[in-house]
Amino acid sequence: MNRATLKKWGPFLVLLAFFSFWLVWKKPAHQEVHSTTHLAMGTLVTVSTWGVATSVEEKAVAQIFARIDQVEELASRQKTGTPVYQVNHATPGTPVVVPEELATILAAGLEMHTVSNGAFDPGLGFLSDLWGFGHGVPDVGKIPAATELAAWLHERKKNTDYGIKLVKEPGGAMTVQVDGYPFTLDLGAIAKGYALDQAMETMKQSGVQNGLIIGGGDMIITGSKGGQPWRIGIQHPRDHDKIMASSEIKGDLAMATSGDYERFFMVDGEREHHILDPQTAKPSRSGLISVSIQTQKAMTADMLSTAVFVMGMEKGRKWIEKMAGVEGMLVTENGERWKSPGFQGQWLEGP
Incomplete structure (x- = not known):
């Protein structure tokens, strides 16, 4: 009989486990980054803004979270009546x-x-x-x-x-x-990215031109941080207190990461994760353990990161190379790494 063990985290690592990305900045003497976190769509969503008045930021954040909640009420399959x-x-x-x-x-x-x-x-x-x-x-x-x-x-x-x-x-x-x-x-694997796209539209309509929204493995960025790029750390798929890669991003861009470390349990040393392969009815055994996709829309990045994860390194890489405006960063369980030429990021740690 299989004996299962579940990965347990302390409070600090629980917070990190909800995210595939870490936001990194050096705090200036006059703090201009405002961040607010909200529970939605089964994960923690964090909105960060730069260089706006507190009154503008608070109003924008309230509208952003309200829009995300609207999408959840539309697309959730767990909530009765949606x-x-x-x-x-x-x-x-x-x-x-x-x-x-x-x-x-x-x-x-x-x-x-x-x-x-x-x-x-x-x-x-x-x-x-x-x-x-x-x-x-x-x-x-x-x-x-x-x-x-x-x-x-x-x-x-x-x-x-x-x-x-x-x-x-x-x-x-x-x-x-x-x-x-x-x-x-x-x-x-669609609605969260769509919700972030809608949230970003709401952010811009609210008068915020420099900001970042992270929800689970999805994120979307606009503008900069006082003229400097937003620095984003991509979580190491096997060592959760390390950053595997970092991205410095200015302008409008979305990124999504899918990994076998986000939601999983262990049975007899085997990692059973939530990214399922419809061809086998089991967790994907494509060999990939982390897939990050960059494109203009969070919904597109969300779907692509899942699809590429199921495809595996060879098929996924070729597919990414054929698509205009899509960049990827892929890691396999045996340590193979690949990054498309236009991907905004660099490796820091091996898998």
């Missing part, structure tokens, strides 16, 4: 009218599913629950029975059409149809 919850709990095959904003998010996810040849999949909610990751990290790690995983794979392969459909009805309404088991809509 549009995604309603879609997943409707009679299988029944079209459900959804808000246009949710349709926009799902359309991006379905497109990424197609262009990634299924490496990115917004329909893994049931499988995620089977592994215990539907509500974070399970209290006691347990591998699903082989029969359960085999049944899920059998049903998936039996369906020649993807079991989640987005349709624009004749009257203009958008509907989503989920065919039921084994498909369950899960926008976890």
Whole structure:
């Protein structure tokens, strides 16, 4: 019988474990960085601004967090009554009218599913629950029975059409149809990035031109820090009190990191993590342990980091090289590292 052990962290490391990025700055004599943290979408979201009056910053932060909460109320599958919850709990095959904003998010996810040849999949909610990751990290790690995983794979392969459909009805309404088991809509690898994109738009509309928003493994930046770049540390995938790489960024840029160290449990020395491979119904064994993607939109970076993680080093690297405006930093479990020429960052520590 497998005995599971869960990674435990002290309070300080718990905070770090929520983030794949560290914000680093030298505090000037007159502090101009204001940072506020808020719990949303299952993680800690931190908003940092530079060089604005306190009154402007406080108003902007309140509006930013309100916008993020709006997205969560739209896209969460755990919260009772949200549009995604309603879609997943409707009679299988029944079209459900959804808000246009949710349709926009799902359309991006379905497109990424197609262009990634299924490496990115917004329909893994049931499988995620089977592994215990539907509500974070399970209290006691347990591998699903082989029969359960085999049944899920059998049903998936039996369906020649993807079991989640987005349709624009004749009257203009958008509907989503989920065919039921084994498909369950899960926008976890899309909505957080989308929320940060919306939060950044809100920040700019509020009069803040220099700022940074970090939520879990996603972040988005605008402007600079008093004319200097924002310095971002990317967490070491195996030593959580070390920074593996650093980025110095000015202007508008988003970055997302996916890793097997964010949400996982150990069973007999094997790391069982939350990035699931729909081809195996198990945590991805692509060989990658950390993937960072830089592009203009956080939602795009969010989806790409997941897809590339599932693809592995060779396929993922070639895919990144083909895409305009996309840069990547990849690390494998055996120590291989790769960084695209345009990636804004440098290595500090080995994996």
